[in-house]
Amino acid sequence: MDSSQIKALVFDVFGTVVDWHSSVVRHGEDFGKANGITADWVAFAEGWRAKYRPFMDKVRSGELPWTELDSLHRMGLEELLDDFGITGISEEAKADLNLAWHRLDAWPDAPPGLHRLKSKFILATMSNGNIALMTDMAKYAGLPWDCILGAELAHAYKPDPKTYLTGVELLHLKPEQVMMVAAHQSDLLAAGKQGLKTAFVKRPLERGPKGKVDLTPDPSFDYVCDDFRDLATQLGV
Amino acid sequence: MDSSQIKALVFDVFGTVVDWHSSVVRHGEDFGKANGITADWVAFAEGWRAKYRPFMDKVRSGELPWTELDSLHRMGLEELLDDFGITGISEEAKADLNLAWHRLDAWPDAPPGLHRLKSKFILATMSNGNIALMTDMAKYAGLPWDCILGAELAHAYKPDPKTYLTGVELLHLKPEQVMMVAAHQSDLLAAGKQGLKTAFVKRPLERGPKGKVDLTPDPSFDYVCDDFRDLATQLGV
Numbered sequence: 001m002d003s004s005q006i007k008a009l010v011f012d013v014f015g016t017v018v019d020w021h022s023s024v025v026r027h028g029e030d031f032g033k034a035n036g037i038t039a040d041w042v043a044f045a046e047g048w049r050a051k052y053r054p055f056m057d058k059v060r061s062g063e064l065p066w067t068e069l070d071s072l073h074r075m076g077l078e079e080l081l082d083d084f085g086i087t088g089i090s091e092e093a094k095a096d097l098n099l100a101w102h103r104l105d106a107w108p109d110a111p112p113g114l115h116r117l118k119s120k121f122i123l124a125t126m127s128n129g130n131i132a133l134m135t136d137m138a139k140y141a142g143l144p145w146d147c148i149l150g151a152e153l154a155h156a157y158k159p160d161p162k163t164y165l166t167g168v169e170l171l172h173l174k175p176e177q178v179m180m181v182a183a184h185q186s187d188l189l190a191a192g193k194q195g196l197k198t199a200f201v202k203r204p205l206e207r208g209p210k211g212k213v214d215l216t217p218d219p220s221f222d223y224v225c226d227d228f229r230d231l232a233t234q235l236g237v
Numbered sequence: 238m239d240s241s242q243i244k245a246l247v248f249d250v251f252g253t254v255v256d257w258h259s260s261v262v263r264h265g266e267d268f269g270k271a272n273g274i275t276a277d278w279v280a281f282a283e284g285w286r287a288k289y290r291p292f293m294d295k296v297r298s299g300e301l302p303w304t305e306l307d308s309l310h311r312m313g314l315e316e317l318l319d320d321f322g323i324t325g326i327s328e329e330a331k332a333d334l335n336l337a338w339h340r341l342d343a344w345p346d347a348p349p350g351l352h353r354l355k356s357k358f359i360l361a362t363m364s365n366g367n368i369a370l371m372t373d374m375a376k377y378a379g380l381p382w383d384c385i386l387g388a389e390l391a392h393a394y395k396p397d398p399k400t401y402l403t404g405v406e407l408l409h410l411k412p413e414q415v416m417m418v419a420a421h422q423s424d425l426l427a428a429g430k431q432g433l434k435t436a437f438v439k440r441p442l443e444r445g446p447k448g449k450v451d452l453t454p455d456p457s458f459d460y461v462c463d464d465f466r467d468l469a470t471q472l473g474v
Contacts (some may be wrong), residue, residue, distance in 0.1 A: 122376065132385060132409035146376065147371070172307070172369035
């Protein structure tokens with residue numbers, strides 16, 4: 001496809017740019033050691049991620065007013081600690097554990113691929129993560145964003161059309177000048193429905209070595225790539 | 238002063254990071270050549286900048302609803318063309334001239350100084366410029382922001398306290414963990430009043446070689462520096 005009209009690439013982040021699974025497992029293990037707790041930290045990480053959707057749905061449905069992702073992660077953590085029977089944790093330790101989501105490692109191809117892409121395109125986050133989370137993570141993982149867009153600026157969580165369209169509008173671009181890059185097909189389908197271009201990135205390890213990930217791309221996607229280096233090559237940079 | 242508690246530096250941009258005066262003069266000259274118009278382009282640039290405040294005041298007073306800076310620049314341009322008796326300009330040429338504010342050259346010390354500062358601090362814009370303007374300018378001038386904050390996120394123009402405090406809040410920081418960096422004393426005094434730290438940067442040429450600039454810093458400022466390299470040195474990076 002002709003990429004000459006594309007001015008900005010906007011990225012899903014959790015799973016697409018950073019490896020939340022192994023990072024949260026590791027932060028869980030560190031938390032366990034520091035607090036003398038034994039648990040299945042893989043199940044802990046996956047359980048935490050699994051709470052993301054139902055809490056977000058509470059905002060989507062209006063049961064909760066607008067609430068940033070850090071706070072939803074924290075509500076999920078409280079439930080999760082209960083689920084795992086972990087008690088007696090200080091407020092400070094819980095607050096620090098919640099910052100695990102600010103300290104996620106990039107997939108190895110992400111920083112070099114993004115640096116190549118940055119030479120030609122505006123690079124922005126289009127994540128459900130809030131600005132503080134995205135900013136801290138960019139410093140931690142070396143992600144060279146030009147700006148932070150996404151849910152907090154729209155007060156709407158993906159796949160709400162408002163999230164994508166607010167970002168497009170804030171950049172003064174038309175939807176077809178913006179390409180959504182994601183490892184999640186539902187995210188791309190929602191962005192594509194609003195007129196954005198779409199690039200699917202295969203992240204077979206997003207859910208860990210044993211996790212199941214759908215890697216058969218929908219035929220509507222404009223680009224399909226193995227990683228960010230491959231995307232840069234396909235986009236001619 | 239002890240800088241160890243400072244986590245983020247937030248920057249005024251027009252005049253502090255970029256040289257709006259000589260850049261807008263140059264873009265005016267280019268516009269003149271392209272459209273066969275002769276004018277005093279220094280007066281044109283200064284006249285355009287002078288319209289910034291009264292238009293912003295219309296938003297502050299509520300006479301205008303929230304309006305981003307690009308649109309205020311455009312309203313100012315329409316008046317300015319009238320003032321200069323310039324007529325018959327196409328919509329396309331006016332829209333392009335309005336983008337002069339997206340294409341401002343950095344002061345020579347700004348990119349290298351910011352790259353040094355970025356190794357230790359979160360760097361964000363705290364400008365009245367909107368996100369598209371700030372993002373385009375960062376690409377054009379090579380400014381390595383971690384995120385774009387400022388008026389558009391608060392729907393309030395500096396020196397409204399809301400502009401500064403919204404930025405601080407979006408970063409999940411306390412005012413005293415954030416330092417405002419500006420060449421304009423009124424901006425720093427307003428930020429300081431909200432509890433932010435303050436760094437005054439001397440920009441003697443902000444208003445061109447003949448312009449008058451107040452370089453005697455208020456004694457309340459935490460740092461006073463000659464440029465961004467000097468600021469980096471004073472902050473130990």
